[in-house]
Amino acid sequence: MRIKCINNSNKLPNITINKVYTVYEGEFTISVGEKQYYMFKIEDDYGSVIPYDTKYFEIISNENTNYIEKNISDDTYKFTHKFISYDKFWSMLYDEAGSSIEDFWNAKKDIYMSEMGKQEMHQIIKGDKEDERDFVLKMLLETNEDCFIEEVIRLGQKQLDEWTLNKNMETEFLYLSHFKSECVNEFFIEYLAETEKGNEKLDRIVYEYFNK
Known part of the structure; x- marks a missing residue:
């Protein structure tokens, strides 16, 4: 309810x-x-x-x-x-x-x-409550729902631009790595090019994505 x-x-x-x-x-x-x-x-x-x-x-x-x-x-x-x-x-x-x-x-x-509904999920992903966003993305991974790829990429780009790395980015990267697409490829390549940013966990997710 x-x-x-x-x-x-x-x-x-x-x-x-x-x-x-x-x-x-x-x-x-x-x-x-x-x-x-x-x-x-x-x-x-x-x-x-x-x-x-x-x-x-x-x-x-x-x-x-x-x-x-x-x-x-x-x-x-x-x-x-x-x-x-x-x-x-x-x-x-x-x-x-x-x-x-x-x-x-x-x-x-x-x-x-x-x-x-998807509209509410979209608002959560765009919102500032990181734990709730994390929860929804993990749920979407289980249902193989790919309609939020572009929104998650925009979120990831913003966080990388601002150097606001946090534990929730791992879930965002895991979500994106679940779907093979051109926009995910471009985002991950852009991430790898920024060698001073990121961390080992994110690196591993990206490398595993390209080695599937």
Whole structure:
């Protein structure tokens, strides 16, 4: 489930009007055969996964079928993505225990893959949240989606021009190296020509690309 913030009358600090959020868990009641949602647990702007009142949001996508519903009292139900629906998951996640972090990322990826459109992915790749961009590019590698090649090249060129090398560039290079194309060839040749820039990890990705 994906939801959009449509109201922040209480000026909560960690949600933004018109921004889209992912729902990992929530609660609802059933009245006259219809679900009435009253709580969504989302990853907010601060990166915390906490519950919010549904009055701040509207549902914009509800295509993912991997939520498990559980009756918690009378006509009240909880729904949780199945990858994170096991007992004590949230306390384990906060303590970074067991496989909880990996399970959370897998739930996030599953929801993104079924409910996130290409336009939103494009905005994330262009945006300044490096970890979110990294996550989306890794997801696109798994789906063999090549429609963001030019945008990733522009991003890489900008970072190299500004000498803003970071750990996320490795994911960008891995994404590009997955697709044989003239524009990727040119970008990697340009990268190799800038001998004072880059690092061993990026070099290895480029060399392996040309030696496929």
